[in-house]
Amino acid sequence: MILQPIFFYLFSAVTIAAALMVISSRNPVHSVLFLILAFFNSAGLFVLLGAEFIAMILVVVYVGAVAVLFLFVVMMLDVDFVELRQGFLQYLPIGALIGIILLVELVAVLGGTIIAPEVAQQVAQPIPPLAEASNIAAIGELLYTKYIFFFQTAGLVLLVAMIGAIVLTLRHKEGVKRQDIGAQVGRTREAAVELVKVKSGQGI
Amino acid sequence: MDTFLHSYLIPGAIIVGQSLLLLVVLLVVIAYLLYADRKIWAAVQMRRGPNVVGPWGLFQSFADLLKFVLKEPVVPAASDKTIFLLAPLMSTVLALAAWAVIPVGSGWVISDINVGVLYVFAVSSLEVYGVIMGGWASNSKYAFLGSLRSAAQMVSYEVSIGFIIIAVLLCVGSLNFSDIVLAQTTGIGTVLGLPNSFLDWHWLPLFPAFVMFFISGLAETNRPPFDLPEGESEIVAGFMVEYSSTPYMLFMLGEYVAITVICALMTTLFLGGWLPPFDFAPFTWIPGVVWFTLKLCFVFFMVSMVKAIVPRYRYDQLMRLGWKVFLPLSLAFVVIVAVVLQFTGWGGVPTAG
Numbered sequence: 001m002i003l004q005p006i007f008f009y010l011f012s013a014v015t016i017a018a019a020l021m022v023i024s025s026r027n028p029v030h031s032v033l034f035l036i037l038a039f040f041n042s043a044g045l046f047v048l049l050g051a052e053f054i055a056m057i058l059v060v061v062y063v064g065a066v067a068v069l070f071l072f073v074v075m076m077l078d079v080d081f082v083e084l085r086q087g088f089l090q091y092l093p094i095g096a097l098i099g100i101i102l103l104v105e106l107v108a109v110l111g112g113t114i115i116a117p118e119v120a121q122q123v124a125q126p127i128p129p130l131a132e133a134s135n136i137a138a139i140g141e142l143l144y145t146k147y148i149f150f151f152q153t154a155g156l157v158l159l160v161a162m163i164g165a166i167v168l169t170l171r172h173k174e175g176v177k178r179q180d181i182g183a184q185v186g187r188t189r190e191a192a193v194e195l196v197k198v199k200s201g202q203g204i
Numbered sequence: 205m206d207t208f209l210h211s212y213l214i215p216g217a218i219i220v221g222q223s224l225l226l227l228v229v230l231l232v233v234i235a236y237l238l239y240a241d242r243k244i245w246a247a248v249q250m251r252r253g254p255n256v257v258g259p260w261g262l263f264q265s266f267a268d269l270l271k272f273v274l275k276e277p278v279v280p281a282a283s284d285k286t287i288f289l290l291a292p293l294m295s296t297v298l299a300l301a302a303w304a305v306i307p308v309g310s311g312w313v314i315s316d317i318n319v320g321v322l323y324v325f326a327v328s329s330l331e332v333y334g335v336i337m338g339g340w341a342s343n344s345k346y347a348f349l350g351s352l353r354s355a356a357q358m359v360s361y362e363v364s365i366g367f368i369i370i371a372v373l374l375c376v377g378s379l380n381f382s383d384i385v386l387a388q389t390t391g392i393g394t395v396l397g398l399p400n401s402f403l404d405w406h407w408l409p410l411f412p413a414f415v416m417f418f419i420s421g422l423a424e425t426n427r428p429p430f431d432l433p434e435g436e437s438e439i440v441a442g443f444m445v446e447y448s449s450t451p452y453m454l455f456m457l458g459e460y461v462a463i464t465v466i467c468a469l470m471t472t473l474f475l476g477g478w479l480p481p482f483d484f485a486p487f488t489w490i491p492g493v494v495w496f497t498l499k500l501c502f503v504f505f506m507v508s509m510v511k512a513i514v515p516r517y518r519y520d521q522l523m524r525l526g527w528k529v530f531l532p533l534s535l536a537f538v539v540i541v542a543v544v545l546q547f548t549g550w551g552g553v554p555t556a557g
Binding site for chain 2: 002003027029030033036052053056057059060063064065068069071072075076136179181
């Protein structure tokens with residue numbers, strides 16, 4: 001298979017270049033668009049790994065929903081580009097520190113499996129070969145049987161977060177006229193229209 | 205070299221050829237769907253519609269194409285030029301990309317992938333970018349307002365579309381489009397002892413989902429009555445204000461391709477894809493692709509009639525319908541379908557393929 005490495009290097013190169021452009025481009029909207037490109041190419045890498053379900057979910061959730069909201073917010077910001085550049089050096093040390101910590105952790109994880117290959121067999125459930133079950137079926141099987149409590153807990157955490165966000169932002173303004181569709185549809189002719197005999201020259 | 209030829213060049217050439225064939229047929233079909241759309245709209249309003257170019261105006265779409273291509277594209281001076289020109293391309297290319305996994309006949313599909321439904325869902329959720337990017341890059345108030353409306357609208361209705369797709373997937377047990385069509389060979393009709401017919405398709409048992417999917421599809425593709433992103437009476441032409449000539453045409457083309465994708469999805473998920481309406485002699489002689497096209501045209505006719513008949517929604521009504529009506533209804537529908545399938549033992553068994 002010669003195509004697979006070619007596409008791997010293509011996707012990885014574009015991902016890294018796009019990730020660099022996210023932090024280096026001057027216009028925040030361009031940054032978000034490059035972030036989307038990076039997501040998209042990571043999805044390509046997942047497809048190459050044979051994890052097409054995760055690839056599609058990445059596109060649907062991150063690109064289709066999260067990044068749209070990012071873009072939404074960033075576009076409406078009134079950004080002063082000069083001011084934005086000034087803070088760059090100030091935040092460089094802490095940014096570099098976080099970056100280095102992440103790098104070390106990644107090296108530790110990936111390097112660990114190379115130094116001690118037997119570790120890899122202990123951390124993950126063996127994936128059934130693709131001929132037996134497609135990876136959606138495999139993920140579903142694991143998620144809803146072995147990891148059902150983790151799954152439910154994650155769902156609960158998300159539910160709490162969602163209700164929290166609604167409670168924090170919901171405000172009922174007093175004195176605002178709202179449309180009540182039920183009331184509109186429920187109106188009858190008798191309740192809405194009144195026939196009045198008016199004597200001429202007197203008014204109602 | 206020989207293995208290279210046989211394992212890469214020839215399959216690659218076949219895929220390119222299939223894609224080109226699908227693309228050409230699709231674009232010609234869309235040219236006539238556009239013509240049909242205008243004719244139906246005109247007929248409802250008792251006008252004649254396009255009737256000058258060619259017999260009965262049959263070449264109107266091609267004349268429009270030539271007109272758009274030959275005009276000068278105007279790019280506003282204060283716009284972000286790269287994104288301004290990238291946006292219409294994105295909206296067209298993404299909409300066309302969705303067609304890669306939709307089977308138009310038995311085995312007539314470019315890429316028969318296992319996650320076909322998810323792929324189409326992912327691609328259609330990306331279509332909002334063409335609109336947002338175009339609206340922002342134009343550097344114009346009306347365009348920007350239009351793109352904000354569109355972003356909110358498309359994100360809202362995607363949720364209910366997603367739930368309805370899940371309800372269908374529960375009945376099938378596979379995310380592959382061909383499996384979804386084949387699962388509709390048996391259904392209510394065969395349970396009642398009738399031969400295979402149109403009563404087996406998903407539209408009958410999942411009728412509420414069928415209706416909700418249709419309406420959400422209209423909103424997702426910015427079709428009237430949900431065409432608020434380009435509401436002429438309020439924000440001129442929305443995100444397309446600053447566009448002219450070929451970029452404008454690409455936006456229009458992207459919109460119509462997206463509509464055909466939604467029609468194809470309805471055909472595949474609910475109307476039995478390429479299956480004939482009755483599984484006996486005169487109907488089975490006609491190839492599946494013809495049935496698929498006929499069903500697609502039927503769904504498009506309904507879309508077109510809605511455009512002609514229904515007045516445009518107000519924005520708060522649109523959001524209310526999406527979040528307060530369709531979201532709870534589709535969520536409840538998923539639960540109901542799951543419960544029914546669990547207790548009756550109907551529905552598909554998850555397959556390996």
